[in-house]
Amino acid sequence: VIAGHFGFAAAVKAKEPAAPLWALMLASQWLDVVFVPLYVAGVERMEAVPGAKAGAYGGAVIHADYTHSLVGAAVLSALFGALATIRYGKRTGAVLALVALSHWVLDLPMHRADMPILPGGAGSLPALGLGLWRYPAASAVLELVIVVAGALLYWRAAGRVAGTDGAAIRRARICGAGVLVAGLLTLALNVLGM
Amino acid sequence: MEEHRTMSFIFGLVAFVVVIGRLDSRLPWAASAPSTAARPK
Numbered sequence: 146v147i148a149g150h151f152g153f154a155a156a157v158k159a160k161e162p163a164a165p166l167w168a169l170m171l172a173s174q175w176l177d178v179v180f181v182p183l184y185v186a187g188v189e190r191m192e193a194v195p196g197a198k199a200g201a202y203g204g205a206v207i208h209a210d211y212t213h214s215l216v217g218a219a220v221l222s223a224l225f226g227a228l229a230t231i232r233y234g235k236r237t238g239a240v241l242a243l244v245a246l247s248h249w250v251l252d253l254p255m256h257r258a259d260m261p262i263l264p265g266g267a268g269s270l271p272a273l274g275l276g277l278w279r280y281p282a283a284s285a286v287l288e289l290v291i292v293v294a295g296a297l298l299y300w301r302a303a304g305r306v307a308g309t310d311g312a313a314i315r316r317a318r319i320c321g322a323g324v325l326v327a328g329l330l331t332l333a334l335n336v337l338g339m
Numbered sequence: 340m341e342e343h344r345t346m347s348f349i350f351g352l353v354a355f356v357v358v359i360g361r362l363d364s365r366l367p368w369a370a371s372a373p374s375t376a377a378r379p380k
Binding site for chain 1: 345346347348350351352353355356357358359360361362363364365366367368369370371
């Protein structure tokens with residue numbers, strides 16, 4: 146899931162105007178951002194499911210046993226929120242921490258059962274994931290709904306804060322359109338395996 | 340990250356965090372946000 150996280154962050158911005166959009170967007174991808182160096186280092190990895198075309202949307206088991214374990218995600222989210230609190234205060238820090246943790250929650254229905262509870266899969270507890278990625282079209286539609294809903298909520302909120310100022314209204318429309326177009330393009334690139 | 344996810348991931352981060360995030364910061368969101376500053380007694 147990539148675009149869906151951005152869509153959710155846009156929806157949160159509509160309800161939490163004090164939280165900077167860029168920070169909400171970064172928070173929504175925070176677990177994947179940390180995943181990148183661990184993937185490069187060989188600590189976490191991805192493997193194509195048997196029979197899936199290489200690079201197919203949703204066609205991988207993701208062994209992100211630290212960043213995408215429930216406890217690991219909670220710790221990383223708390224860290225993000227703590228850093229944000231220094232700059233933006235407790236409320237926005239808490240919002241950003243929850244948005245970071247929402248990444249795990251939104252991944253849960255999509256992933257195959259590859260998300261452990263404890264970091265590193267410790268304790269041999271069952272890994273979680275409802276496996277909607279077995280049905281790529283359904284997964285893509287769900288992401289599309291989140292992207293469009295998030296963009297619409299953001300559009301309305303941005304329009305409200307712009308008020309009657311012509312320049313602000315123009316800027317709000319550009320931002321709203323940008324959220325929708327960037328979300329759709331991100332989803333399209335992902336579905337195309339890029 | 341697998342190569343096939345790299346482009347969508349990087350595109351999304353740049354578009355949302357850098358480009359749209361910067362444009363959004365010029366909107367008057369502060370006017371609609373509840374004040375968190377301590378109120379004088």
